[in-house]
Amino acid sequence: MKYEEGHSSDLSARYQLFVLNRGGAALPTGPKVHDEAKSMSIWLNGKTPAQWHSAEKISWYQFPEQDKNFPDQIPAGALMVWSFNGKNQDWQKNNSFSLTTANLDTTILDVVQNVWMESVVFTGKEESLHPNVATIHLFNESTIDYTIEELKFWQALSPASWQFLFPGKALQPTTSWPAGQQLQAGGKSILKITSDDFSLGPVAIQIRLRNTKGEVETLWSYVKIKKESFDISAGWANGAINGKPAFLHETFLKTMRALYINTAHYNGQKGFSDKASLFERFPIKYFGHLLPWQQFDQDSLLSRMHGIEILGEPQYGGGTPIDPQKVCTELLAFAPSRIPSTLTHSEERLWRFYAGLSDYPHYDAYRVTAPSADEWGLYDRWNGKRIEWGSPLETIGTMTRSLKWLNRPLPIAYWSQGPHEGWEVYGGRKRTSPTVSELRAQAYHALASGITSFYWFNLSYKSLVLYPELLEPMQRIGREMRLLENFYLHGAQWNYHRIGSPQRPLWDLSTFVSPEGVLLFALDLDYRADAKTRTFIFQSNQKAALDFLVPHWVTTGWKLLRVDATGLKSMEFVQTGNSIRLQDNISEVGLYVLLPDEAAVWQLQQRWDFLRKLESSWDFDPIKNQNDLRTLMSLGSVR
Numbered sequence: 001m002k003y004e005e006g007h008s009s010d011l012s013a014r015y016q017l018f019v020l021n022r023g024g025a026a027l028p029t030g031p032k033v034h035d036e037a038k039s040m041s042i043w044l045n046g047k048t049p050a051q052w053h054s055a056e057k058i059s060w061y062q063f064p065e066q067d068k069n070f071p072d073q074i075p076a077g078a079l080m081v082w083s084f085n086g087k088n089q090d091w092q093k094n095n096s097f098s099l100t101t102a103n104l105d106t107t108i109l110d111v112v113q114n115v116w117m118e119s120v121v122f123t124g125k126e127e128s129l130h131p132n133v134a135t136i137h138l139f140n141e142s143t144i145d146y147t148i149e150e151l152k153f154w155q156a157l158s159p160a161s162w163q164f165l166f167p168g169k170a171l172q173p174t175t176s177w178p179a180g181q182q183l184q185a186g187g188k189s190i191l192k193i194t195s196d197d198f199s200l201g202p203v204a205i206q207i208r209l210r211n212t213k214g215e216v217e218t219l220w221s222y223v224k225i226k227k228e229s230f231d232i233s234a235g236w237a238n239g240a241i242n243g244k245p246a247f248l249h250e251t252f253l254k255t256m257r258a259l260y261i262n263t264a265h266y267n268g269q270k271g272f273s274d275k276a277s278l279f280e281r282f283p284i285k286y287f288g289h290l291l292p293w294q295q296f297d298q299d300s301l302l303s304r305m306h307g308i309e310i311l312g313e314p315q316y317g318g319g320t321p322i323d324p325q326k327v328c329t330e331l332l333a334f335a336p337s338r339i340p341s342t343l344t345h346s347e348e349r350l351w352r353f354y355a356g357l358s359d360y361p362h363y364d365a366y367r368v369t370a371p372s373a374d375e376w377g378l379y380d381r382w383n384g385k386r387i388e389w390g391s392p393l394e395t396i397g398t399m400t401r402s403l404k405w406l407n408r409p410l411p412i413a414y415w416s417q418g419p420h421e422g423w424e425v426y427g428g429r430k431r432t433s434p435t436v437s438e439l440r441a442q443a444y445h446a447l448a449s450g451i452t453s454f455y456w457f458n459l460s461y462k463s464l465v466l467y468p469e470l471l472e473p474m475q476r477i478g479r480e481m482r483l484l485e486n487f488y489l490h491g492a493q494w495n496y497h498r499i500g501s502p503q504r505p506l507w508d509l510s511t512f513v514s515p516e517g518v519l520l521f522a523l524d525l526d527y528r529a530d531a532k533t534r535t536f537i538f539q540s541n542q543k544a545a546l547d548f549l550v551p552h553w554v555t556t557g558w559k560l561l562r563v564d565a566t567g568l569k570s571m572e573f574v575q576t577g578n579s580i581r582l583q584d585n586i587s588e589v590g591l592y593v594l595l596p597d598e599a600a601v602w603q604l605q606q607r608w609d610f611l612r613k614l615e616s617s618w619d620f621d622p623i624k625n626q627n628d629l630r631t632l633m634s635l636g637s638v639r
Contacts, residue, residue, distance in 0.1 A: 124198075137491075144498075148181040173193055175191075235458035253278075256282065267290055485565065495511040
């Protein structure tokens with residue numbers, strides 16, 4: 001990534017402190033002092049968190065002192081999680097520090113080093129409010145082999161007492177990959193845990209590991225349980241069409257359905273979301289301020305909620321960035337809510353300071369003819385040419401991996417560049433929205449790197465009718481996301497590597513592993529910046545012979561399918577150890593699925609057939625029917 005100011009090399013770490021009342025009685029928390037210039041009796045290396053923040057050594061912290069509703073006592077057996085995000089080398093990885101409290105005796109216990117939960121996702125049956133499956137990806141960066149012995153999920157007794165967590169029963173993984181619940185040195189593994197005891201809200205995950213010396217170590221992480229679904233958002237789609245909200249026009253709702261949209265930035269719309277017959281036909285989840293949140297946090301409404309967003313883009317903050325500590329305090333008000341909090345990150349250079357603040361972080365970055373945080377003219381990418389109208393499309397993958405890594409194990413989402421009428425001309429480029437190829441490439445650089453929801457920016461009525469040629473590729477991307485949504489939800493990027501040189505990159509290859517199977521992405525980087533049209537031009541049907549690394553449990557008998565516009569096609573491949581080679585003709589993106597057996601192939605084919613039949617059942621489709629497109633375009637005036 002290229003910026004005027006560049007990246008700071010002053011690295012740090014984000015901390016979660018797991019504090020357990022081991023005694024048999026409740027402990028008083030001491031005098032209440034709700035002044036952030038003072039401490040509620042907690043010191044780190046002899047200074048209060050507020051003092052470290054004022055000295056710009058900590059970007060944000062969440063300790064009991066901030067919480068005006070923190071109870072007077074810590075119940076016996078209760079676990080608390082205190083968090084802070086360092087800002088310089090004083091708090092970098094593997095440093096040690098002292099924790100002192102005025103009213104509590106503390107003992108610091110060692111935890112397992114260089115092993116972490118890379119991804120944690122909770123899913124469940126559509127008809128159920130609570131999830132019943134947890135999928136956890138582990139990464140062992142150490143030189144020691146481990147066996148996973150058991151898991152415990154510490155949860156609150158009620159949303160109102162979210163500060164205190166209590167242990168559930170010890171659980172064994174229902175299934176693990178590799179088999180035998182092994183976590184090899186330098187390797188990764190997947191755990192699938194089934195339980196009817198998961199409840200929405202905060203959870204501390206405790207994993208008991210045993211190393212090859214017979215020693216027991218413990219791995220911890222703290223997240224908020226939300227029932228995850230792969231949501232596709234239209235952004236701020238509910239603007240006015242001829243003076244009436246877009247969601248009151250059934251023609252517009254049918255267009256959203258044709259694009260597989262199920263989410264948008266709104267808090268409900270009178271005449272739409274309160275009309276059961278209409279909303280059930282065109283269900284669109286709420287994604288917005290949702291204030292007061294208690295009004296939306298009801299059993300009957302939770303399935304409609306995507307997330308709470310109240311701060312916009314705090315890294316910009318209207319020109320002045322909002323202090324991460326202020327963001328932390330604002331989001332603390334939603335801690336008791338069962339609806340996940342979200343945060344839009346804007347600038348990769350700085351978003352590490354905001355890491356870990358929300359339950360569902362996401363980012364926006366558009367790579368052609370749009371505002372940007374990075375300096376496009378600094379990229380020396382196309383045979384010495386420097387351009388102002390676009391930037392390397394593959395930086396979407398760079399930023400997705402960055403956001404995922406900094407916020408692990410939280411799920412993340414991405415705002416992808418769609419048609420948008422509001423941007424100006426950049427670098428002399430006349431077209432102010434992406435081309436079909438640019439749109440598809442940007443979407444797939446994010447999908448290949450590990451997102452669990454996808455947001456278009458920005459499917460307003462005006463945007464759609466100004467760029468109708470983008471309807472078909474958006475529908476195709478939507479169909480492919482729906483086809484593979486369980487892979488995205490339960491999966492994580494297993495391996496990523498680039499083919500080519502910095503001066504001429506050729507391919508980005510991503511292996512994405514889930515319990516359902518393995519996704520392989522081949523992303524074409526050998527595109528050119530056309531000086532005449534000021535657009536990125538890709539070669540059609542580019543011949544490629546590509547090698548992907550795959551997990552060692554992918555063995556003889558696995559099947560390879562290619563996903564393209566016409567459906568699923570069987571592919572030949574050659575496997576050598578943990579590497580497979582495939583040959584294909586690729587335009588922009590090659591998308592492939594490795595499946596363990598013919599039954600899995602049949603199930604995926606059934607899913608594809610279902611989606612195509614679903615599209616055929618719609619009584620309005622402006623993509624395949626020109627009369628429907630004319631009806632959409634005549635709905636309102638576009639100036």
